[in-house]
Amino acid sequence: MPLGTLDRTPPPFFKQGPSALSKLVVFSAVALFLMVADLRFRITVPIRTTMAAVLYPAQWLVLQPVQFASMAGGYFTSLHAAQQSEGEALKRLAVQAERSLQLEQITLENKRLRELLAMRERIGGQAVGAQVLYDAADPYSRKIVIDRGQTHGIEAGSPVIDESGVLGQVTRVYPLVSEVTLLIDSDQAIPVLNTRTGVRSVAYGEPSTRGDGLELRYTLASADIAQGDLLSTSGVDGVYPAGLPVARVTLVERQAESSFARIQCEPLARVQGTLHVLVLAPSGAALPPSPLTAPVGSRPGRAEGPGRSNAP
Numbered sequence: 001m002p003l004g005t006l007d008r009t010p011p012p013f014f015k016q017g018p019s020a021l022s023k024l025v026v027f028s029a030v031a032l033f034l035m036v037a038d039l040r041f042r043i044t045v046p047i048r049t050t051m052a053a054v055l056y057p058a059q060w061l062v063l064q065p066v067q068f069a070s071m072a073g074g075y076f077t078s079l080h081a082a083q084q085s086e087g088e089a090l091k092r093l094a095v096q097a098e099r100s101l102q103l104e105q106i107t108l109e110n111k112r113l114r115e116l117l118a119m120r121e122r123i124g125g126q127a128v129g130a131q132v133l134y135d136a137a138d139p140y141s142r143k144i145v146i147d148r149g150q151t152h153g154i155e156a157g158s159p160v161i162d163e164s165g166v167l168g169q170v171t172r173v174y175p176l177v178s179e180v181t182l183l184i185d186s187d188q189a190i191p192v193l194n195t196r197t198g199v200r201s202v203a204y205g206e207p208s209t210r211g212d213g214l215e216l217r218y219t220l221a222s223a224d225i226a227q228g229d230l231l232s233t234s235g236v237d238g239v240y241p242a243g244l245p246v247a248r249v250t251l252v253e254r255q256a257e258s259s260f261a262r263i264q265c266e267p268l269a270r271v272q273g274t275l276h277v278l279v280l281a282p283s284g285a286a287l288p289p290s291p292l293t294a295p296v297g298s299r300p301g302r303a304e305g306p307g308r309s310n311a312p
Contacts, residue, residue, distance in 0.1 A: 109275065116163040116276055123241060127278045128152060130160075133177065142185040142207055142271070144168075148279060149176045157239055159280045165245035165268035166190065166233060167277055178279075182271050183246070184212035192216075192246050193234040197224045200234050203247060203265060212271060214247050216263035221254045223261065231265060241283045245269075 018026075038044045116129075128148055136143035148154050150173050158170040160180045168188065172179035181188055188205040203214040219225065229249040235242025247265035254261045 112163050112276065116278060123244075123280065126281045128154065130154075130178075130277050130279055132275055132277060136179065141187075142182040142205070142212060143171070144180050144182065144274075146178050146180055146277060146279070147176070149174045149178050151175055154178050154279055155282065157282050159240045159244075159282070161244060161278050161280065162269045162274050162276070164270060165247075166240060167267075167269040167271065167274065169239065170279065180277075182212075183214060183267055183269070184271055190240060190246060191234045191237045192231040193242075194225060195230045195232055196226075197229075199223065199225070200236065203231065206264070212267075213250070214265040214267060216249075216265065217260070219261050219263055221259060221261045225249060225252060225261070225263060227252055235283065239282050241280065 034044070130146040130148040130152075133145045133147050136145060146160075154170060154173050156170055156173050160167045160170060166183060168180045168182040168185070170178050171181040183190060183203070183205055184207055185205045186207055190203050191200060192203045193200050201216050201219055204217055206213050206215040216225075227249050231246045231248065233240040233242055233244040233246055245268045247267045249263060250266045251264040252261055253263075
Protein backbone atom coordinates (compact mmCIF):
# COMPACT_ATOMS: atom_id res chain seq x y z
CA MET A 1 0.00 0.00 0.00
CA PRO A 2 1.56 3.35 -1.01
CA LEU A 3 2.50 5.57 1.84
CA GLY A 4 0.84 8.50 0.18
CA THR A 5 -2.62 7.10 0.62
CA LEU A 6 -2.41 6.95 4.51
CA ASP A 7 -4.41 9.47 6.64
CA ARG A 8 -1.79 11.45 8.48
CA THR A 9 -4.28 13.46 10.73
CA PRO A 10 -4.17 12.58 14.45
CA PRO A 11 -7.35 10.99 16.01
CA PRO A 12 -9.36 13.12 18.43
CA PHE A 13 -8.59 12.71 22.13
CA PHE A 14 -12.29 11.78 22.93
CA LYS A 15 -14.71 10.25 20.53
CA GLN A 16 -17.19 12.96 19.70
CA GLY A 17 -20.98 12.32 19.56
CA PRO A 18 -24.17 14.36 19.98
CA SER A 19 -23.76 17.35 22.16
CA ALA A 20 -24.98 17.44 25.73
CA LEU A 21 -27.61 20.03 24.95
CA SER A 22 -29.09 17.90 22.19
CA LYS A 23 -29.20 14.91 24.50
CA LEU A 24 -30.98 16.95 27.19
CA VAL A 25 -33.57 18.15 24.76
CA VAL A 26 -34.22 14.68 23.34
CA PHE A 27 -34.49 12.93 26.70
CA SER A 28 -36.63 15.72 28.11
CA ALA A 29 -39.01 15.38 25.20
CA VAL A 30 -39.15 11.60 25.58
CA ALA A 31 -39.81 11.95 29.33
CA LEU A 32 -42.52 14.51 28.73
CA PHE A 33 -44.10 12.26 26.13
CA LEU A 34 -44.03 9.26 28.42
CA MET A 35 -45.59 11.23 31.29
CA VAL A 36 -48.38 12.53 29.08
CA ALA A 37 -48.93 9.11 27.54
CA ASP A 38 -49.01 7.44 30.95
CA LEU A 39 -51.41 10.05 32.29
CA ARG A 40 -53.74 9.89 29.33
CA PHE A 41 -53.43 6.32 28.05
CA ARG A 42 -51.78 4.46 31.02
CA ILE A 43 -49.39 2.69 28.73
CA THR A 44 -46.86 1.99 31.51
CA VAL A 45 -49.27 0.12 33.85
CA PRO A 46 -48.43 -3.33 32.41
CA ILE A 47 -44.75 -2.48 32.62
CA ARG A 48 -45.07 -1.42 36.26
CA THR A 49 -47.03 -4.55 37.12
CA THR A 50 -44.48 -6.76 35.45
CA MET A 51 -41.55 -5.02 37.12
CA ALA A 52 -43.25 -5.15 40.51
CA ALA A 53 -43.87 -8.88 40.13
CA VAL A 54 -40.29 -9.47 39.05
CA LEU A 55 -38.74 -7.33 41.81
CA TYR A 56 -41.00 -8.51 44.68
CA PRO A 57 -38.78 -11.48 45.72
CA ALA A 58 -35.76 -9.20 45.82
CA GLN A 59 -37.67 -6.61 47.85
CA TRP A 60 -38.91 -9.33 50.25
CA LEU A 61 -35.39 -10.64 50.79
CA VAL A 62 -34.02 -7.15 51.36
CA LEU A 63 -36.79 -6.27 53.86
CA GLN A 64 -36.45 -9.48 55.94
CA PRO A 65 -33.47 -8.30 58.04
CA VAL A 66 -35.18 -4.98 58.68
CA GLN A 67 -38.41 -6.68 59.74
CA PHE A 68 -36.54 -9.19 61.89
CA ALA A 69 -34.66 -6.41 63.65
CA SER A 70 -37.90 -4.50 64.17
CA MET A 71 -39.67 -7.60 65.52
CA ALA A 72 -36.78 -8.39 67.84
CA GLY A 73 -36.74 -4.84 69.16
CA GLY A 74 -40.52 -4.91 69.66
CA TYR A 75 -40.30 -8.28 71.42
CA PHE A 76 -37.70 -7.12 73.91
CA THR A 77 -39.55 -3.85 74.45
CA SER A 78 -42.85 -5.63 75.08
CA LEU A 79 -41.09 -8.19 77.31
CA HIS A 80 -39.60 -5.42 79.45
CA ALA A 81 -42.96 -3.66 79.63
CA ALA A 82 -44.68 -6.93 80.55
CA GLN A 83 -42.12 -7.60 83.30
CA GLN A 84 -42.61 -4.10 84.68
CA SER A 85 -46.39 -4.52 84.56
CA GLU A 86 -46.11 -7.89 86.32
CA GLY A 87 -43.93 -6.40 89.05
CA GLU A 88 -46.35 -3.52 89.60
CA ALA A 89 -49.30 -5.94 89.60
CA LEU A 90 -47.58 -8.14 92.21
CA LYS A 91 -46.91 -5.10 94.39
CA ARG A 92 -50.53 -3.98 94.11
CA LEU A 93 -51.67 -7.52 94.86
CA ALA A 94 -49.46 -7.68 97.96
CA VAL A 95 -50.80 -4.33 99.16
CA GLN A 96 -54.39 -5.40 98.51
CA ALA A 97 -53.80 -8.71 100.30
CA GLU A 98 -52.35 -6.90 103.30
CA ARG A 99 -55.27 -4.49 103.36
CA SER A 100 -57.69 -7.38 103.03
CA LEU A 101 -56.11 -9.15 106.01
CA GLN A 102 -56.16 -5.94 108.02
CA LEU A 103 -59.80 -5.39 107.08
CA GLU A 104 -60.72 -8.91 108.14
CA GLN A 105 -58.82 -8.47 111.40
CA ILE A 106 -60.45 -5.10 112.07
CA THR A 107 -63.89 -6.49 111.22
CA LEU A 108 -63.39 -9.44 113.57
CA GLU A 109 -62.06 -7.16 116.30
CA ASN A 110 -65.03 -4.77 115.92
CA LYS A 111 -67.42 -7.70 116.11
CA ARG A 112 -65.83 -8.95 119.32
CA LEU A 113 -65.82 -5.44 120.81
CA ARG A 114 -69.52 -5.05 120.04
CA GLU A 115 -70.20 -8.40 121.68
CA LEU A 116 -68.09 -7.31 124.66
CA LEU A 117 -70.11 -4.09 124.97
CA ALA A 118 -73.33 -6.11 124.74
CA MET A 119 -72.05 -8.35 127.52
CA ARG A 120 -71.27 -5.27 129.63
CA GLU A 121 -74.77 -3.88 129.11
CA ARG A 122 -76.28 -7.26 129.93
CA ILE A 123 -74.34 -7.48 133.21
CA GLY A 124 -75.20 -3.94 134.16
CA GLY A 125 -72.49 -3.63 136.81
CA GLN A 126 -69.28 -1.68 136.98
CA ALA A 127 -66.73 -2.92 134.44
CA VAL A 128 -63.36 -1.71 133.18
CA GLY A 129 -62.21 -2.48 129.66
CA ALA A 130 -58.66 -3.80 129.27
CA GLN A 131 -56.37 -5.09 126.57
CA VAL A 132 -54.29 -8.23 126.85
CA LEU A 133 -50.60 -7.39 126.60
CA TYR A 134 -48.98 -10.83 126.64
CA ASP A 135 -49.11 -14.29 128.19
CA ALA A 136 -47.25 -14.93 131.41
CA ALA A 137 -43.77 -16.39 131.02
CA ASP A 138 -44.44 -19.32 133.37
CA PRO A 139 -45.00 -22.42 131.18
CA TYR A 140 -46.65 -24.32 134.06
CA SER A 141 -49.48 -21.85 134.55
CA ARG A 142 -52.19 -20.30 132.42
CA LYS A 143 -51.99 -16.57 133.01
CA ILE A 144 -52.18 -13.36 130.99
CA VAL A 145 -51.21 -9.75 131.69
CA ILE A 146 -53.60 -6.86 131.00
CA ASP A 147 -52.88 -3.14 130.69
CA ARG A 148 -54.93 -2.05 133.73
CA GLY A 149 -53.74 -1.90 137.34
CA GLN A 150 -54.18 -0.16 140.67
CA THR A 151 -54.23 3.28 139.09
CA HIS A 152 -57.29 2.19 137.07
CA GLY A 153 -59.20 0.84 140.06
CA ILE A 154 -58.45 -2.85 139.52
CA GLU A 155 -58.65 -5.03 142.63
CA ALA A 156 -57.30 -8.49 143.33
CA GLY A 157 -59.99 -11.13 142.94
CA SER A 158 -61.92 -9.24 140.27
CA PRO A 159 -63.61 -11.47 137.66
CA VAL A 160 -62.44 -11.13 134.06
CA ILE A 161 -64.70 -11.93 131.11
CA ASP A 162 -64.67 -11.62 127.35
CA GLU A 163 -67.53 -11.46 124.87
CA SER A 164 -68.24 -15.21 125.25
CA GLY A 165 -68.04 -15.80 128.98
CA VAL A 166 -65.83 -15.99 132.07
CA LEU A 167 -62.14 -15.91 131.30
CA GLY A 168 -60.50 -15.91 134.73
CA GLN A 169 -59.75 -13.89 137.83
CA VAL A 170 -57.28 -11.12 138.70
CA THR A 171 -54.71 -12.65 141.04
CA ARG A 172 -52.02 -9.98 141.13
CA VAL A 173 -52.34 -6.23 140.77
CA TYR A 174 -49.51 -3.83 139.96
CA PRO A 175 -49.65 -0.06 139.52
CA LEU A 176 -50.09 -0.17 135.75
CA VAL A 177 -50.75 -3.81 134.86
CA SER A 178 -52.49 -6.82 136.37
CA GLU A 179 -52.07 -10.57 136.16
CA VAL A 180 -55.08 -12.68 135.34
CA THR A 181 -55.19 -16.40 136.07
CA LEU A 182 -57.34 -18.22 133.52
CA LEU A 183 -60.03 -20.72 134.40
CA ILE A 184 -58.03 -23.54 132.85
CA ASP A 185 -55.18 -23.07 135.34
CA SER A 186 -54.76 -26.02 137.68
CA ASP A 187 -55.10 -23.77 140.76
CA GLN A 188 -58.42 -22.27 139.72
CA ALA A 189 -61.91 -23.39 140.71
CA ILE A 190 -65.25 -21.75 140.01
CA PRO A 191 -68.74 -22.61 141.32
CA VAL A 192 -71.05 -23.31 138.39
CA LEU A 193 -74.72 -24.00 137.82
CA ASN A 194 -76.16 -26.38 135.25
CA THR A 195 -78.67 -24.18 133.45
CA ARG A 196 -80.74 -27.22 132.39
CA THR A 197 -81.13 -28.94 135.74
CA GLY A 198 -80.24 -26.18 138.23
CA VAL A 199 -77.67 -28.40 139.99
CA ARG A 200 -74.65 -26.63 141.47
CA SER A 201 -71.10 -27.95 141.29
CA VAL A 202 -67.51 -26.77 141.12
CA ALA A 203 -65.40 -26.69 137.95
CA TYR A 204 -61.64 -27.07 138.28
CA GLY A 205 -59.02 -26.04 135.74
CA GLU A 206 -57.43 -28.90 133.86
CA PRO A 207 -54.47 -27.86 131.68
CA SER A 208 -53.46 -30.57 129.24
CA THR A 209 -51.29 -31.03 126.18
CA ARG A 210 -54.33 -32.35 124.33
CA GLY A 211 -56.28 -29.18 125.02
CA ASP A 212 -56.93 -27.08 128.11
CA GLY A 213 -60.35 -27.31 129.69
CA LEU A 214 -62.34 -27.72 132.90
CA GLU A 215 -63.40 -30.73 134.95
CA LEU A 216 -66.38 -31.23 137.23
CA ARG A 217 -65.02 -33.26 140.11
CA TYR A 218 -66.88 -35.18 142.78
CA THR A 219 -70.04 -35.43 140.72
CA LEU A 220 -72.05 -38.57 141.42
CA ALA A 221 -72.43 -40.99 138.56
CA SER A 222 -76.20 -40.85 139.03
CA ALA A 223 -76.29 -37.05 138.61
CA ASP A 224 -78.46 -35.67 135.82
CA ILE A 225 -75.83 -34.20 133.52
CA ALA A 226 -75.36 -34.76 129.80
CA GLN A 227 -73.06 -33.75 127.02
CA GLY A 228 -73.90 -30.28 125.73
CA ASP A 229 -75.19 -28.88 129.03
CA LEU A 230 -74.37 -25.22 129.57
CA LEU A 231 -72.67 -24.21 132.81
CA SER A 232 -72.91 -20.68 134.20
CA THR A 233 -71.69 -18.99 137.37
CA SER A 234 -73.84 -19.74 140.41
CA GLY A 235 -72.83 -16.59 142.33
CA VAL A 236 -72.45 -18.42 145.67
CA ASP A 237 -68.74 -17.64 145.99
CA GLY A 238 -69.17 -13.87 146.23
CA VAL A 239 -66.65 -13.33 143.42
CA TYR A 240 -68.37 -14.03 140.10
CA PRO A 241 -71.81 -12.54 139.40
CA ALA A 242 -74.50 -15.15 138.84
CA GLY A 243 -75.52 -16.06 135.31
CA LEU A 244 -72.23 -15.58 133.44
CA PRO A 245 -71.53 -18.29 130.82
CA VAL A 246 -68.61 -20.48 131.85
CA ALA A 247 -68.35 -23.73 129.90
CA ARG A 248 -70.16 -26.46 128.03
CA VAL A 249 -70.01 -30.15 128.91
CA THR A 250 -68.12 -32.11 126.27
CA LEU A 251 -67.60 -35.53 127.88
CA VAL A 252 -69.45 -37.58 130.50
CA GLU A 253 -67.98 -40.95 131.49
CA ARG A 254 -69.68 -43.17 134.05
CA GLN A 255 -67.77 -46.21 135.27
CA ALA A 256 -69.27 -49.04 137.23
CA GLU A 257 -66.34 -49.32 139.64
CA SER A 258 -66.47 -45.62 140.56
CA SER A 259 -69.14 -43.64 142.39
CA PHE A 260 -68.20 -40.43 140.60
CA ALA A 261 -68.48 -39.58 136.92
CA ARG A 262 -65.67 -38.15 134.88
CA ILE A 263 -66.96 -34.92 133.35
CA GLN A 264 -64.92 -32.67 131.09
CA CYS A 265 -65.98 -29.21 129.92
CA GLU A 266 -64.84 -26.74 127.29
CA PRO A 267 -64.65 -23.07 128.36
CA LEU A 268 -66.81 -20.73 126.32
CA ALA A 269 -64.38 -17.83 126.63
CA ARG A 270 -61.46 -17.68 124.21
CA VAL A 271 -58.69 -18.61 126.61
CA GLN A 272 -56.20 -18.56 123.74
CA GLY A 273 -55.78 -15.45 121.61
CA THR A 274 -58.19 -13.06 123.27
CA LEU A 275 -57.34 -9.37 122.88
CA HIS A 276 -59.92 -7.35 124.84
CA VAL A 277 -61.54 -8.19 128.17
CA LEU A 278 -63.78 -6.69 130.83
CA VAL A 279 -62.73 -6.57 134.48
CA LEU A 280 -65.75 -6.67 136.80
CA ALA A 281 -65.97 -5.58 140.38
CA PRO A 282 -66.12 -8.53 142.81
CA SER A 283 -69.72 -9.30 143.72
CA GLY A 284 -68.85 -9.97 147.37
CA ALA A 285 -69.55 -6.34 148.29
CA ALA A 286 -73.15 -6.76 147.23
CA LEU A 287 -73.75 -9.85 149.40
CA PRO A 288 -75.22 -9.51 152.91
CA PRO A 289 -72.84 -10.28 155.77
CA SER A 290 -72.87 -13.87 156.96
CA PRO A 291 -74.27 -14.44 160.46
CA LEU A 292 -71.17 -16.47 161.27
CA THR A 293 -68.91 -13.51 160.49
CA ALA A 294 -71.13 -10.74 161.93
CA PRO A 295 -69.80 -8.78 164.95
CA VAL A 296 -70.79 -10.08 168.35
CA GLY A 297 -72.45 -6.81 169.30
CA SER A 298 -74.75 -7.03 166.31
CA ARG A 299 -76.32 -10.37 167.37
CA PRO A 300 -79.81 -10.14 168.82
CA GLY A 301 -79.82 -10.33 172.62
CA ARG A 302 -81.98 -12.52 174.86
CA ALA A 303 -85.13 -11.25 176.42
CA GLU A 304 -84.52 -9.67 179.80
CA GLY A 305 -86.39 -10.88 182.85
CA PRO A 306 -86.27 -10.41 186.60
CA GLY A 307 -82.90 -11.34 187.90
CA ARG A 308 -81.45 -12.00 184.40
CA SER A 309 -78.75 -10.24 182.56
CA ASN A 310 -77.99 -9.95 178.86
CA ALA A 311 -74.80 -11.87 179.20
CA PRO A 312 -74.81 -15.08 177.21
